[in-house]
Amino acid sequence: DGGITQSPKYLFRKEGQNVTLSCEQNLNHDAMYWYRQDPGQGLRLIYYSQIVNDFQKGDIAEGYSVSREKKESFPLTVTSAQKNPTAFYLCASTPGTSGSSSYNEQFFGPGTRLTVL
């Protein structure tokens, strides 16, 4: 089945450690996105990528890094510079220029809940 996978579902890390969240899609979508969700709040954009080997900062990029070496993969690293990393992280993708008329509809993965101890 086509879709977006994020692993793991729950992740625990000690303060000061870097951690990488996985996001994989087999939808052949051009663009991928990372959002952060804090309790009782909406989603905020961290980074996005519209093409392989290129990515752009979103609204809250500080303390995070990404890579886009393959079209289907967009891992997010939460670095020790992120002051409050405990949150729910959602990955999304959209067809982009390779898709049909629904090019700007985003499809979401199941999310990773990160807790920093």
Next chain:
Amino acid sequence: AQKVTQAQTEISVVEKEDVTLDCVYETRDTTYYLFWYKQPPSGELVFLIRRNSFDEQNEISGRYSWNFQKSTSSFNFTITASQVVDSAVYFCALSAPQWAAGNKLTFGGGTRVLVKP
């Protein structure tokens, strides 16, 4: 800058009651897309509807209906005859359509709907 406001943080209803979720947006773009997503307790966002700014027709899909009023910058969502399975957080979102702008979504803060049996 784009902004989406969902003034209702939580709504509680008894099963079979109707519930309306408000969404007010701000944008300088003349063309844009509006979305509603559902986030059940599992966490994954589920796409419900996309509306082009040029199309002000209201839409009905089963027990769901949407009222788009460009004059008041509102895109309200009504669940008719609510069911327990409708309990979730609902997000309204806004996007500029240009691929060059990244297809980024701006989310409202969400409205939690609790349907009691």
